[in-house]
Amino acid sequence: MKKILFIGAGSMAEALMQGWIKQKVFTPQEIYVTNRSDKERLHFLHETYGVHCVFDHAIFQQADLVILAMKPKDAIAAMCDLKPKLTAHTAVLSILAGIAIDTITEFLGSRPVARVMPNTSATIGMSASGIAFNNEVATDQRILFLQLLEAVGSVIEVDEDQLHAVTALSGSGPAYIYYLMEAFERVGTKVGLSKDTVRLLMTQTLAGTAEMLKQSLDEPDVLRKKVTSPGGTTEAGIQALEQYQFNEAIEACIKEAEARSRSLANG
Numbered sequence: 293m294k295k296i297l298f299i300g301a302g303s304m305a306e307a308l309m310q311g312w313i314k315q316k317v318f319t320p321q322e323i324y325v326t327n328r329s330d331k332e333r334l335h336f337l338h339e340t341y342g343v344h345c346v347f348d349h350a351i352f353q354q355a356d357l358v359i360l361a362m363k364p365k366d367a368i369a370a371m372c373d374l375k376p377k378l379t380a381h382t383a384v385l386s387i388l389a390g391i392a393i394d395t396i397t398e399f400l401g402s403r404p405v406a407r408v409m410p411n412t413s414a415t416i417g418m419s420a421s422g423i424a425f426n427n428e429v430a431t432d433q434r435i436l437f438l439q440l441l442e443a444v445g446s447v448i449e450v451d452e453d454q455l456h457a458v459t460a461l462s463g464s465g466p467a468y469i470y471y472l473m474e475a476f477e478r479v480g481t482k483v484g485l486s487k488d489t490v491r492l493l494m495t496q497t498l499a500g501t502a503e504m505l506k507q508s509l510d511e512p513d514v515l516r517k518k519v520t521s522p523g524g525t526t527e528a529g530i531q532a533l534e535q536y537q538f539n540e541a542i543e544a545c546i547k548e549a550e551a552r553s554r555s556l557a558n559g
């Protein structure tokens with residue numbers, strides 16, 4: 293039986309543990325979770341998923357894998373606290389935005405580290421994750437890390453520096469899409485539909501479009517042109533997007549998020 297220890301008990305820790313339990317990668321009994329002080333939150337996770345709450349230090353020594361899942365601003369304090377409790381070779385999986393593997397090994401000592409950027413859709417096995425490893429990760433460990441992320445969605449190996457871009461795109465990506473859906477629902481009700489009808493129509497539209505992009509050999513602009521009749525409704529809609537500088541807005545969104553990821557490394 294494995295011992296998987298989450299340091300941090302927030303949204304992303306919950307998404308991963310939920311995904312792993314659902315996909316039967318780990319049993320709830322194999323998952324341990326701790327945080328800074330919120331015991332109620334630990335009890336909630338215990339009650340909801342059956343995972344263990346950790347209140348004593350013994351488990352740190354026995355952990356097969358430690359997952360860093362606190363906010364980046366809390367990472368240094370958390371790692372300083374963690375270092376004396378861990379054995380020398382325990383592998384670490386970090387989901388911290390912005391924090392470099394070198395920073396992790398500086399504070400936790402040289403050990404195998406996988407730096408991952410998942411997203412909250414791990415909850416339902418649909419994360420899109422980027423991953424990078426340090427040289428301490430052996431081939432079999434690398435395969436295991438990839439399997440862990442594949443169990444909760446798709447995973448792609450990238451250069452560590454590219455994880456800032458992955459964070460800006462797919463790490464934060466679900467929030468952009470939820471924000472888009474909020475806007476569709478707001479305006480949909482203004483043009484005469486109920487919120488529920490808009491949700492149904494646009495959820496299926498997003499899913500269908502994503503599937504088309506996966507299955508079709510056409511590029512997105514070709515698929516877009518197939519929807520856009522000359523003088524038709526789509527053309528009118530896209531002209532409005534251009535008038536409101538849609539492309540500039542998306543470029544600013546991704547660049548700002550990428551830059552923030554880089555700045556998180558500096559605290």
Ligand SMILES: NC(=O)C1=CN([C@@H]2O[C@H](COP(=O)(O)OP(=O)(O)OC[C@H]3O[C@@H](n4cnc5c(N)ncnc54)[C@H](O)[C@@H]3O)[C@@H](O)[C@H]2O)C=CC1
Nearest residue numbers: 300301302303304327328361362363364366370387388389
């Ligand atoms: N929320 C998301 O969509 C994603 C988040 N991430 C990354 O995951 C990490 C966690 O994010 P969230 O779950 O959203 O944060 P959150 O704020 O929901 O949870 C953070 C948790 O860390 C705990 N914590 C803080 N200091 C600690 C310490 N010294 N020792 C132990 N636990 C401590 C807090 O008590 C809390 O349980 C962040 O580094 C973030 O960059 C990565 C991908 C997606």
Ligand SMILES: O=C(O)[C@@H]1CCC=N1
Nearest residue numbers: 389459462463464465
């Ligand atoms: O907003 C954040 O900083 C984290 C990283 C990616 C998604 N949430």
